Amino acid sequence: MIKKSYMPTLVIIILSFIWGSTWIAIKFGLEDLPPFLFGGSRFIIATLLVWLMMKAWKVTFPKDWESWKIMLILGLAQAGDYVFVFWGEQYISGGLGAILFATMPFFVVILNYFMADEHAIEPVQIIGIVVSFIGVVLIFIKDMSLSDNSILGGLAIIAASICGAFISVYAKLHANNIHSITNTFTQMMVSAAVLCGMGLVSEDIGKFNLTMNGALSILYLGLFGSAIAFVLYMWVIKKVSVIEASVIPLTTPIAAVVLGWAMRGEEMGINVIAGGVLILAGVYLVNILKTQLMFRRKIAVTAEPAEVADVVNEAKI
Numbered sequence: 001m002i003k004k005s006y007m008p009t010l011v012i013i014i015l016s017f018i019w020g021s022t023w024i025a026i027k028f029g030l031e032d033l034p035p036f037l038f039g040g041s042r043f044i045i046a047t048l049l050v051w052l053m054m055k056a057w058k059v060t061f062p063k064d065w066e067s068w069k070i071m072l073i074l075g076l077a078q079a080g081d082y083v084f085v086f087w088g089e090q091y092i093s094g095g096l097g098a099i100l101f102a103t104m105p106f107f108v109v110i111l112n113y114f115m116a117d118e119h120a121i122e123p124v125q126i127i128g129i130v131v132s133f134i135g136v137v138l139i140f141i142k143d144m145s146l147s148d149n150s151i152l153g154g155l156a157i158i159a160a161s162i163c164g165a166f167i168s169v170y171a172k173l174h175a176n177n178i179h180s181i182t183n184t185f186t187q188m189m190v191s192a193a194v195l196c197g198m199g200l201v202s203e204d205i206g207k208f209n210l211t212m213n214g215a216l217s218i219l220y221l222g223l224f225g226s227a228i229a230f231v232l233y234m235w236v237i238k239k240v241s242v243i244e245a246s247v248i249p250l251t252t253p254i255a256a257v258v259l260g261w262a263m264r265g266e267e268m269g270i271n272v273i274a275g276g277v278l279i280l281a282g283v284y285l286v287n288i289l290k291t292q293l294m295f296r297r298k299i300a301v302t303a304e305p306a307e308v309a310d311v312v313n314e315a316k317i
Contacts (some may be wrong), residue, residue, distance in 0.1 A: 015229055015236070016252050020259065023094035026094070027094045035084060037203055039219075043188050044196070045219065049223060050188055059179055075186050075188075078190065079189050081163035084157065088160065132279045135276065180231050181233050
C-alpha cells in the first residue's frame with residue numbers, strides 16, 4: 001500500500017505522463033478537426049465525465065458567491081490556455097509544444113511574486129529564467145520572422161503557459177477550500193462554452209470531419225487529459241507548494257518528444273534540442289535547486305555544524 005506522504009509525488013508523475021501524451025493526441029486530432037471545435041468537443045466530454053463523478057461521489061456545488069467567482073476566473077483562464085494550445089499546435093510539433101509550455105514555472109515564479117504576500121525571488125531563480133529565455137530564443141533562431149506561422153504558433157504556446165501559471169498561482173492562493181471535482185467541473189464547463197463559441201463563430205462546421213483518429217483524440221483528451229488529470233491536479237495543488245507542482249512541465253516534454261518520435265515520426269533539429277535542454281535546465285534552477293538551497297540555508301540557521309553535515313550527507317544517499 002502506498003504511503004499517504006508519497007501520494008502527491010505519485011500523482012505528479014502520473015500527470016507528467018498524461019499531459020506529455022496529450023500534446024501528441026492533439027496533433028492527431030488536428031489532422032481532421034478545426035482547433036476550437038476540436039477543443040470544445042474535448043471539454044464537453046470532460047464536463048459530462050466530471051459531472052458523473054460529482055453524482056457518483058455526491059459532491060455538491062458551493063453556495064457562496066466567492067467560491068463561484070474563484071471557479072469562474074479559473075475557468076476563463078483555463079479556456080484561454082487551451083485556445084492558445086489548440087490554435088498554436090496547428091503549426092508546431094507536439095514535442096516542441098511541450099518544450100515551450102515548460103516555460104510555465106518561470107511565469108509561476110513571476111506571478112507568484114506579484115500575487116502572493118511573499119515577494120522574494122532568489123538569485124538562482126533569476127538565473128534560471130534568463131537561461132530558459134535563451135533556450136526559447138535558440139529554438140526560434142533559424143527564423144525570427146513574425147509572419148511565420150511556426151513562430152506565432154510557438155508564441156501561442158508560451159501565452160498558454162502564462163495562463164497555466166496564473167491558474168496554478170490563483171488556485172493555490174484562493175481555491176484550497178473548494179472541492180477539487182467541483183472546481184474542475186466549472187473549469188471544464190467554461191472552457192467548453194468558450195471554445196465551442198469561438199469555433200461556431202470563426203470555423204467552418206463542415207470541416208469537422210470526425211474520423212477514427214479525431215474521435216479517439218477527443219475521447220482520450222476528454223477522459224484522461226481533462227477529467228482525470230484536472231481532478232488530480234486540483235487535488236495535488238492543495239497538497240504541495242505551487243512551485244513544487246510547477247515541476248510537472250519539466251517532465252512532460254520528455255514523454256511528448258518520445259511519443260512524437262515513436263508515433264508520428266517527429267524530428268527535432270539541434271537548435272530545438274539545445275533550446276529544450278536550456279529551458280529544462282532553467283526550470284531546474286528555478287524550482288529544484290532553489291528548493292535545495294533554501295533547505296540547506298534553513299538547516300544552517302537551526303542546526304549545529306555537525307548536524308548540518310549529517311543531514312546533507314543523508315540527503316545524498
